[in-house]
Amino acid sequence: MASFTRTLPASWYCSSPLYQLERRAVFLKAWYLLGPVTRFQVVGEEVGYEVAQVSLTACRMSETPGDIKVYDGKTGLEFKAYITETGLLFSTISDEAPSFDEFFPDLKPLIGTVDFTKLPYRRSIKYEGNFNWKTMVDGYQECLHCQYTHPSFSVYYPPTFYTVYNHKNFSQHVADPKKADDGLFLYFFPNCTLNVYGGGMSSFRVCPTEKPGVTRMEFDYYHQETGEKFEEYFKFVRQVAMEDYELCEKAQENLERGIYAEGILNPVKETGVAFYQQRVLDLVCAQHEAETESTTDTHYETNNHMRQWKLVDPATS
Known part of the structure; x- marks a missing residue:
């Protein structure tokens, strides 16, 4: 009998100790999209972010294109940052x-198809939702729900031929493989x-709070047009x-x-x-194993959940 890929258990979406382990295993070891360089037009203006309880600030330091520094919002220490050739x-x-390049070894050819320096920044909004960060990523990473939940979007991007191409630490979503240039939809792990x-262009960050059932959504919007045309796109x-x-x-x-x-999972x-989900699983299990080997003072609840963390490798399904 063939093996099927199972979802992560519900406990992954509800446990504080599990989130803290995810924070150390996943979030502290990743790269994050802050936006195209058009988001940072004013020299000296600080743009603040917060990811997994880490405050960071991006600031354009001079009139020189690409002279943008990213640093810890509390300590002032500079973080590693990277601006792609097309301006992200x-x-x-x-x-x-x-x-x-190690985290995203094959990303540049895809983002090289768009000149992000030509997309003016228009608006940002943020708000909290009563769901785990993975609940939102689950929804973005599949489109079985799109025809029923997003009827207006499905008119332009019908889910009939919807395909997801997975790469190392990112996924490309294609509504119709025969129209590869019909929009660019990317998920960055x-x-x-x-x-x-x-x-136009929109991007969002799914930012976990210390409460596993509460997530902060941060959206940035860019568009060639202003006024009514932008408002129509924004709506x-x-x-x-x-x-x-x-x-x-x-x-x-x-x-x-x-x-x-x-x-x-289908x-x-x-x-x-x-x-x-498999990427999260692998990183969390590796982190747990390393921490368990280095100390005997582990939380009982975390160990109890670890006994549930079993998924079949998608490659074998």
């Missing part, structure tokens, strides 16, 4: 992250997205975002009430979910 700024939040379509993308928001809150309720424990339509 990425940053780390600790020294534990590898180099940009663990919690950032980039969506270029309709004359459309915000409708899609709020549809996801409502779906995630309902899903989190089921997880916390024990209505859903774990299940089987081997064709949910490869994006299997990819990122």
Whole structure:
């Protein structure tokens, strides 16, 4: 009998000790999309971010293109940052992250298709939602729900031929493989997205708080147009975002009430979910093993959950 890929258990979405382990295993070792260079136009203006309880600040230091520094918002120490040839700024939040090219070894050809220096910054919004960070990423990484939850989006990007191509630490979403240039939709592990379509670009960061059931969503919007044309685009993308928001809150309720424990992932339509969940699993288990070997003072609850952390490798399903 063939093996099937199982989801992460519901406990992963509800446990504080598990989130703290994720923070050390995943978030401190990753790179994050802060935005295109057009987000940082004013010399000396500080743009603040917070990822996994780490405050960071990005600031354009001079009129020289690309002279942008990213540093710890509390200590002032500089973080590793990288600006791509087409104008996207990425940053780390600790020294534990590898180099940009090691983390995203095959990303540049994809983002090289868009000149992000030509997309003016328009607006940012942020708010909290009552769901775990992975609940939102689960939704972004599959589109089985799109036809029913996003009827307006599905008109332009029908999910019939929807495909996800997974790479090391990122995924590319393609609505129709025969129209590879019809928009650019990327997920950057663990919690950032980039969506270029309709004359504009939106990106969001799924920022976990210290409470596993509460997540802060941060959105940035860019567009060639101003005024009515931008507002029309903004209204459309915000409708899609709020549809996801409502779906995630309902899903989190089921997880916390024990209505859903774990299940089987569709081997064709949910490869994006299997990819990122397996990545989280591998990193968390490796971190737990390393910490267990170095100390005997481990939390009972964490060890209890560890006995549940079993997923089948997607490559064997």
